[in-house]
Amino acid sequence: MNLQTADMVLQISAMLYFTSMAGYFLFLFNQKQVWQKTSLYVISTAIVLHFISMVVYTITIRQIPIQNLSQSLSIAAFFLGCMFLFFQYKFDLKILGVFASILLSATMLVVLILPDAPIEKNSVLKGFWLYSHIILVFAGEAALALACGAGILYLLQEKGIKAKKPGFFFKRLPSVDLLDSVGYTCLTTGFALLTIGLITGFIYAKAIWGRFWGWDPKEIFSVGTWLIYAALLHLRLYSGWRGRKSAIMTIIGFLIIIFTFLGVNILLGGHHQPFTK
Amino acid sequence: MSQIILIGANHKTAPVELREKLSFSNEETIAALDLLKQDKDIKESLIFSTCNRTEILYIPASGKQVDKIIEFISLQRDIDISEFKSSLYIYKNDDAIRHIFQVASSLDSMMVGEPQILGQIKESYRTAVSNKSSGVLLNRLMHKTFSIAKKVRKETGIGDNAVSISYAAIKLANKIFSNLSQKSVMLLGAGEMAELAVEHLISNRVKNILVANRTFKNAVNLAQKFNGQAVKFEERQDALKDVDIIISSTGATDYVLTKKEVKQAMKKRHHNTLFFIDIAVPRDIDPKINKISNAYVYDIDDLKNIIESNMNQREKETVKAQRFIEEAVLKFRKWLESLAIVPTIKALNDKISSIVEIEYGKTISSLDHLSQQDIDAIKRMTQAIASRTIHDPILFLRNTGDHRDDNLYLNISRQLFNLDIPEKED
Numbered sequence: 188m189n190l191q192t193a194d195m196v197l198q199i200s201a202m203l204y205f206t207s208m209a210g211y212f213l214f215l216f217n218q219k220q221v222w223q224k225t226s227l228y229v230i231s232t233a234i235v236l237h238f239i240s241m242v243v244y245t246i247t248i249r250q251i252p253i254q255n256l257s258q259s260l261s262i263a264a265f266f267l268g269c270m271f272l273f274f275q276y277k278f279d280l281k282i283l284g285v286f287a288s289i290l291l292s293a294t295m296l297v298v299l300i301l302p303d304a305p306i307e308k309n310s311v312l313k314g315f316w317l318y319s320h321i322i323l324v325f326a327g328e329a330a331l332a333l334a335c336g337a338g339i340l341y342l343l344q345e346k347g348i349k350a351k352k353p354g355f356f357f358k359r360l361p362s363v364d365l366l367d368s369v370g371y372t373c374l375t376t377g378f379a380l381l382t383i384g385l386i387t388g389f390i391y392a393k394a395i396w397g398r399f400w401g402w403d404p405k406e407i408f409s410v411g412t413w414l415i416y417a418a419l420l421h422l423r424l425y426s427g428w429r430g431r432k433s434a435i436m437t438i439i440g441f442l443i444i445i446f447t448f449l450g451v452n453i454l455l456g457g458h459h460q461p462f463t464k
Numbered sequence: 465m466s467q468i469i470l471i472g473a474n475h476k477t478a479p480v481e482l483r484e485k486l487s488f489s490n491e492e493t494i495a496a497l498d499l500l501k502q503d504k505d506i507k508e509s510l511i512f513s514t515c516n517r518t519e520i521l522y523i524p525a526s527g528k529q530v531d532k533i534i535e536f537i538s539l540q541r542d543i544d545i546s547e548f549k550s551s552l553y554i555y556k557n558d559d560a561i562r563h564i565f566q567v568a569s570s571l572d573s574m575m576v577g578e579p580q581i582l583g584q585i586k587e588s589y590r591t592a593v594s595n596k597s598s599g600v601l602l603n604r605l606m607h608k609t610f611s612i613a614k615k616v617r618k619e620t621g622i623g624d625n626a627v628s629i630s631y632a633a634i635k636l637a638n639k640i641f642s643n644l645s646q647k648s649v650m651l652l653g654a655g656e657m658a659e660l661a662v663e664h665l666i667s668n669r670v671k672n673i674l675v676a677n678r679t680f681k682n683a684v685n686l687a688q689k690f691n692g693q694a695v696k697f698e699e700r701q702d703a704l705k706d707v708d709i710i711i712s713s714t715g716a717t718d719y720v721l722t723k724k725e726v727k728q729a730m731k732k733r734h735h736n737t738l739f740f741i742d743i744a745v746p747r748d749i750d751p752k753i754n755k756i757s758n759a760y761v762y763d764i765d766d767l768k769n770i771i772e773s774n775m776n777q778r779e780k781e782t783v784k785a786q787r788f789i790e791e792a793v794l795k796f797r798k799w800l801e802s803l804a805i806v807p808t809i810k811a812l813n814d815k816i817s818s819i820v821e822i823e824y825g826k827t828i829s830s831l832d833h834l835s836q837q838d839i840d841a842i843k844r845m846t847q848a849i850a851s852r853t854i855h856d857p858i859l860f861l862r863n864t865g866d867h868r869d870d871n872l873y874l875n876i877s878r879q880l881f882n883l884d885i886p887e888k889e890d
Contacts (some may be wrong), residue, residue, distance in 0.1 A: 303639030348639060349754060351766045357639060364737055365642035430758040 189247055193241065196240035197261065201295040203233035204264075208288035215285050223281045230288060234268040241265065244313050253321060256449075257301040263325055263448070264294040270329035270373075283358055286336035316391035323384030328444050330377030331392040331416070335441035336410055337370035338434035345431055370437055371423070376418050385413060415440050466507070466601055466800070466871060470560035471533050471552055472519030475574045478551040485543050488513040490591065496540050497597040503530050507871075508599040510606070512588035514581070516574050521564060523601050530554055561605065561796050565789045568613035570622065571782060575631070577622040582613045599675075600871045601803075605796065612792045618789070620781040624844070632767050632774070633741050637709060640739050640760055648672040650707040652700060652721075653714035654682040657743050662690055662711070674707055676700045704729035704738065711741045712748035723752045726759060802883075803874050809858050811883040820850045 210226030211217075241372040243263070244252045252258040259327040271287040274280070347353055362367065388409075400406065419436045422428035428436070473486055488496060493511045500509040500522065509522040521535055534552065538545045566572045570581050589606045590597040598606070617623055634644075641647050647671050651658045654677040662673060664889060673692030676699065677683035683694040694801045695703050704710070704726065714720055726738070735758050742749040742763040754761040804806070826844050828839055859875060877883070 344639065348636070348760055351762065351769070353636075353770060360639075362639050362642045364640060368642070427731065429735050430737065432757060438720075 190226065190244065193240045193244040193252075193265065194246065196236050196243065198299065200236035200240060201292075201299055203229050203236065204268075204288065204291045205459075207233060207284075208292040211285045211288045215282070218359065223307055226288065227275065228282060230268065230284070230291070231272060233291075234265065234272065237261075237265045237268065251318070251321070255301075257298050259264065259448075260294050260301075261298045262321070263328065264291050266322075266325040267291055267294070267329040267332055270326060270333055274330075274369065274373060277372075280337075280361065280364075280365070280369055283333065283336055283369070286339065290332060290336070313419065314391070314394070316387050316394060319387040320384055320391050323380050325389060327377045327380030327382075327384050328448070330373050330380060331437070331444060332441055334370050334373035334377055334437040336374060337366050337373055339438040341366040341370060341434040342431065342438075343346070345434075363430065366413060367433065370434060371429075374420065374433075374437060374445060381413060381416070398406050404451050408443075408451045412443050412447050413443045414439065415443060466523050466803075467528060468521070468523060468557055468560045468601065468605065468800075469471045469528055469530065469533075470519060470555040470563055471523045471530065471537075472517060473548065473551045473553070474517035474519075474572065477553060478548070482548055482551060483516065483518065486513075486518040486537065486541055487547060488518060488540075492540070493591055494595055496536075497592060498753060499537070499540075501595065502596045503532075505532060505616070508602045509597045510588060510592040512585055514584050514834050517567070517572075519564075519567070521560065521602065521605075528556070531706065542839070558793055558797060558802075561787060562793050564605065564770045565612050565792055567784055568609045569616040569789065570617075571612070571785055573787075575781070578619070579623055582610070582617075585613075586610065589676055602798070603798075604875075608792060608796055612789060614786055616785045621785045622778060622781045627789070629743065629764070629767050629771065632770050633762065634712075636760075636767075637739055637741075638769075640737060641708065645669050646671055648706060648707040649709045649711060650673065650674040650676060650695075650700070650703055651686070652676050652697075652712040652748060653744065654679075655684040655713055655715075657713040658684065658711060659689075662686075670709070672707075674703055676703065701725045701729055705732040707738045708737065709741065710749070712741065713744045715744070716747050716748055717746060719750045719795060720748045721753070722750045723756065726750075726753045727756055730756060730759065733809055743767075802869055802878070805861055805870070805874065808874050808877055808883065809861060812854055812858065812877070812881055813881060815855050815881060816850045820846050 207226040207230040210229060214222035214226060241252055253262055267287065268291055271283065271291075273448075275287075340360055341357045341363060341447050344363050344366060347357050348363065369370060392401060393399050415436075419428065419433065421438065422436075423433055473483065476481065476605060478486065493513060496511055497509060500506050505525050505527075507523045509520065512518075512519050520537070524531070534545060537543075537548070538631050541784055546705065553563075563572070564585075568582050568585050570577050570579065573581050585606075589598070592602070637647075639643060647670055649662070649882070650671070651662060651673065654675055658675075673687070673690050674695050675683040675687040675690075675692055676695045676697050679695045680694065680696060683697075686692075687694040700720065704721075710721070712720060721740075730738070738759045740749045740753060740759070740761040742761065745764060749761055749763070751761055752764065753759050772846050801813070824843055828842065830833070834842075857877065861873065
């Protein structure tokens with residue numbers, strides 16, 4: 188077992204992500220169940236291979252693969268895949284696969300293209316709290332990505348019905364109510380995971396640097412993102428922000444997550460920066 | 465070759481009063497099938513009867529037996545032949561096959577594409593099977609019918625498009641709400657239109673029905689009919705917090721619900737989705753309500769527009785479905801033609817000769833020490849074994865006698881020896 192093996196398995200899994208995207212597109216157009224089923228199998232295989240690749244990597248260099256941007260994105264994709272499978276199983280919302288496979292393929296394409304930045308041994312990156320922090324935050328953000336997907340599908344369906352022109356998406360998408368509740372479930376799941384993820388992050392910071400809060404740009408933006416989602420949930424529960432407004436907010440929220448993930452590290456620096464070099 | 469005959473009347477040829485007289489209940493169907501089974505002139509039979517059609521599909525032993533069946537219908541339904549003969553259609557062979565394919569695929573329905581018909585035909589077939597009135601031909605025909613109907617439903621969009629107002633409204637409701645059985649409906653106005661709309665909703669089973677009407681008595685009457693509740697017309701805005709779908713059909717000249725009223729109601733219902741179906745002319749529901757988030761308003765014109773575009777779409781799909789059906793008719797005829805004595809014997813002969821040829825060739829090619837004489841002797845022997853083997857089966861097929869069903873034995877022979885050209889099952 189070595190790094191080449193891990194790389195090769197990762198590439199195969201990326202190819203499978205691309206294949207599943209093609210399959211989901213066929214399904215979107217001709218609506219044959221066989222395409223959806225096949226694509227779901229392909230994407231599941233891709234996720235398993237993705238996992239194997241990460242395990243091989245971890246065993247080989249005795250560090251989890253989160254040392255540079257390429258690896259961080261790869262982990263993000265892996266969690267997105269897992270979350271997608273979970274929600275697919277829960278709601279059987281077949282069309283969500285189109286969104287998930289596009290996002291996965293795009294991320295994996297970037298992962299493959301990005302040059303491997305040199306990796307320095309980093310003794311700070313160890314311990315239970317760190318792993319919890321990473322897993323929870325990535326899983327939470329993956330769920331929020333799916334909430335964004337459900338939001339986009341919601342807006343497509345809602346637009347057609349409001350305009351009284353049932354078009355391409357009308358029969359391909361489920362009811363707006365279902366899309367809204369899928370979005371809401373993704374949102375609450377993601378928010379809960381993110382909350383615990385942030386807490387474990389603070390605990391980890393306390394353990395390593397002796398303080399919970401360090402005015403790190405990433406910390407600020409993360410808490411900002413968290414506040415936005417908290418506000419959205421509050422508005423939804425107490426002011427009836429459901430449907431369209433909620434869908435738009437989940438999309439905006441996810442864009443901010445992307446910015447926090449990439450932009451802050453690249454533009455503003457901070458102690459999360461090495462992960463995204 | 466056996467004939468396949470179909471005699472029937474449907475919504476295109478007979479008015480509803482006549483169709484009612486001609487229709488068979490389940491018990492009547494069973495009794496009628498029993499009588500047909502006893503008849504020596506009818507080998508197989510099947511009756512299907514829905515509110516839109518009554519059809520008898522049968523295989524006569526000889527001739528066509530059309531007059532006999534017409535007389536039979538007249539006796540069974542206690543109706544004079546002259547009363548219904550002109551409304552009957554009589555299809556033979558390919559036309560009969562095509563017709564049953566079309567009926568099952570819902571191309572012949574009053575509402576083309578409606579899905580119930582296939583289930584109804586399956587039910588009639590089950591009745592025929594349990595009465596043993598169907599045989600080899602009808603069994604195969606019906607199985608082909610079900611597979612073609614399934615194919616049409618799956619591969620054409622014929623069932624996708626709503627082409628009646630209430631059906632279009634239901635389809636929309638299903639794209640707005642995920643589960644109609646959890647939703648409540650309020651009727652504004654207790655007229656005939658409201659009643660019609662509700663009948664469709666009932667078949668989709670909603671949770672609860674509220675009726676509001678200016679004349680409270682009418683509201684109570686209609687509510688009783690549908691197991692719902694009546695509310696005062698003045699309470700309609702208040703009731704918005706408890707219902708999800710509003711069907712309005714009052715004769716009011718002004719809007720009975722305004723944007724402001726709905727906006728207030730929206731707050732009370734935590735902005736849960738509301739769907740307004742306005743079938744009144746002039747309109748009852750302020751169209752501006754559609755601008756409120758999570759509220760959808762469709763008036764009669766909107767629904768008509770949807771139906772129109774669906775009609776166009778459906779015509780295209782019908783062409784496709786007809787093509788599938790033509791292919792299936794051809795295939796079925798091919799099978800029917802093969803189900804005769806001479807082709808079966810020929811196919812059997814061909815099959816056994818080709819086996820002999822292949823096995824003989826294989827054996828001889830590995831035995832090069834044999835003389836020409838030995839080779840000839842072996843060849844003669846293999847051929848003799850083969851022809852002796854199929855001698856009795858062929859004799860049996862030639863003299864199936866008149867007390868037996870040729871088709872049954874021919875079909876079994878073809879299956880036993882696998883003589884049919886393999887065809888792709890859909």
